[in-house]
Amino acid sequence: MRVLPICNRKGGVGKTATAANLGHALALRGRRVLVIDWDPQANLTTHIGRDDRPEDAPTIADVFLAPSRTTEAVSQSVASGVDLIYGSTALAEAERQILVANHSAPGLILTRILKRLEPLGYDYVLVDSPNGDGQLVRNALIAAPELLVPLQTEYAGMEGLGILRRLVHELVEQDALQERPKMLVFAAMVDERTRSGRSLKELALQIPGTSPLRSVVHRNAPIHDAYGAKQTVFDYARSSRGATEYAALAEEIDHDG
Numbered sequence: 001m002r003v004l005p006i007c008n009r010k011g012g013v014g015k016t017a018t019a020a021n022l023g024h025a026l027a028l029r030g031r032r033v034l035v036i037d038w039d040p041q042a043n044l045t046t047h048i049g050r051d052d053r054p055e056d057a058p059t060i061a062d063v064f065l066a067p068s069r070t071t072e073a074v075s076q077s078v079a080s081g082v083d084l085i086y087g088s089t090a091l092a093e094a095e096r097q098i099l100v101a102n103h104s105a106p107g108l109i110l111t112r113i114l115k116r117l118e119p120l121g122y123d124y125v126l127v128d129s130p131n132g133d134g135q136l137v138r139n140a141l142i143a144a145p146e147l148l149v150p151l152q153t154e155y156a157g158m159e160g161l162g163i164l165r166r167l168v169h170e171l172v173e174q175d176a177l178q179e180r181p182k183m184l185v186f187a188a189m190v191d192e193r194t195r196s197g198r199s200l201k202e203l204a205l206q207i208p209g210t211s212p213l214r215s216v217v218h219r220n221a222p223i224h225d226a227y228g229a230k231q232t233v234f235d236y237a238r239s240s241r242g243a244t245e246y247a248a249l250a251e252e253i254d255h256d257g
């Protein structure tokens with residue numbers, strides 16, 4: 001079971017689009033895939049959640065408070081072969097409850113959830129992390145030996161990576177992390193006119209602990225429109241550039257692992 005938290009401190013860099021579309025691309029390669037909506041904004045659930053799911057079915061907020069309920073919360077998404085632990089805005093309140101309750105290991109909740117998933121035989125578990133550097137992001141950094149970091153090469157996007165690295169450093173200092181996770185960075189939402197692909201590689205090489213991927217995802221309208229249509233880009237526009245590029249990213253990641 002390969003766990004890939006998708007992290008960047010910045011919002012709007014393509015984390016959720018990557019969870020949905022990379023997840024489906026890996027499933028189309030025959031991998032068994034689960035995606036976890038680990039963000040109280042629950043955008044991933046809006047994107048690929050099924051409308052016919054019972055409203056009282058358990059979500060990540062229930063699992064967060066009681067990891068023993070993890071397998072109960074695994075459901076189907078709209079994408080064939082991609083299972084989803086549904087998100088909920090109640091996750092924000094669950095996170096607050098854990099903090100005020102003086103939980104013994106607030107950073108290890110996702111790790112516990114992942115342990116419960118091991119018997120289910122997934123090849124990949126993708127974790128759609130929130131923006132910022134709060135407890136949920138810390139959980140994601142601690143939960144796996146590697147991370148997937150979508151980056152925009154504009155200054156703000158790289159700043160997101162810098163902040164992530166500082167957070168990792170802090171967790172190592174606090175002994176919350178034994179080893180620094182490997183950061184697989186790739187250029188997401190690249191504009192045609194910029195030379196982002198190349199500059200990303202150059203910039204990432206200057207940052208120790210990062211491992212730049214060759215694959216690039218360009219800004220491509222069908223990726224955005226698929227979101228609105230509640231489909232992945234593969235079901236929405238299979239021959240689009242976005243679908244082709246997410247398939248190539250999946251292939252690279254699959255070979256890398």
Ligand SMILES: Nc1ncnc2c1ncn2[C@@H]1O[C@H](COP(=O)(O)OP(=O)(O)O)[C@@H](O)[C@H]1O
Nearest residue numbers: 011012013014015016017218219220223224227
């Ligand atoms: N490659 C892309 N091309 C065009 N639009 C994209 C692309 N990736 C993401 N988007 C759109 O950009 C917005 C932010 O993406 P999202 O994945 O939600 O970012 P994050 O999860 O990092 O906040 C969404 O409206 C999404 O549809």
Ligand SMILES: [Mg+2]
Nearest residue numbers: 015016039043
């Ligand atoms: Mg998101």
